[in-house]
Amino acid sequence: MSSHFVREVFFRPDTEYARELTTIPAPIHNALRRLLKQARGSSVFVPIRAMQYLAVIDAEEVIFVDALGGYAYHDGEGGRLIRLAWRPFVGRASLCDPVSCEMVYYFNNLKAVQWRLLSEIGPALDQSTRKQSGGQPPSQGGSVRILPFKPRRE
Numbered sequence: 001m002s003s004h005f006v007r008e009v010f011f012r013p014d015t016e017y018a019r020e021l022t023t024i025p026a027p028i029h030n031a032l033r034r035l036l037k038q039a040r041g042s043s044v045f046v047p048i049r050a051m052q053y054l055a056v057i058d059a060e061e062v063i064f065v066d067a068l069g070g071y072a073y074h075d076g077e078g079g080r081l082i083r084l085a086w087r088p089f090v091g092r093a094s095l096c097d098p099v100s101c102e103m104v105y106y107f108n109n110l111k112a113v114q115w116r117l118l119s120e121i122g123p124a125l126d127q128s129t130r131k132q133s134g135g136q137p138p139s140q141g142g143s144v145r146i147l148p149f150k151p152r153r154e
Contacts (some may be wrong), residue, residue, distance in 0.1 A: 008045075009079030010056065010065060011149030018105040023098035024118065029088060030095060031125040032057050048117065048124045053081075055121060062086040063146070064117060074149050081149060083107050084114060122132055 035044045036057050043058040052067045063082045070081035085104040092099055103114060 001080050008056070009077050010063060010077050010082050011016040011074060012082050012085075012146050013149050014105040016104055016106060017108045017110075020103050020105075022101055022103055024086065024101045025098055025122075026092075026096050026124055027126065028118070029101075031122070031129065032062060032088075035125065035128055044128070046121070046124050046128050048120050050120050050123075051113075051116060053117065053120075055117075055124070060087065062088075072149060077139065081106070082146070084110055084117070131133075 035046070036059065042058055046055040046057065047053075047067070048055060048064075054065050054067050056063045056065070062085065064084040064086075065080040066083055067080075070076065070083065072081050083106055085106070087102040087104065089100040089102070105111075105114070
């Protein structure tokens, strides 16, 4: 069985447009943690094909990038701009309880995208889990570098 390891660069915009506290359903949180635990790298990439987004799961957060746009260069590095981030809080009474989570929006008008991500990530996680149980490695396990991004002001 062949495996692959990917190194990616992502940029975190210097401006947050909004932050909100909400919850994510337990099955989604549990699937995120399960995939991360089974990955050999420090992160797991999960394509959300229905939206052309990529979820990048690591121990502290899940970031979302638009696969079709948002590529940028800064200080000689190229990478995708983070559009949204989920930062789940540790601690819950039961594995069946929803998980408190801080949603961070790095661009304006992403509330509808956020709601759609909540509905589309479940099937994407299921597909990644099916690939793993079929003997395939997780979708592009790898390492991630997240760098600050400060656009030029003209």
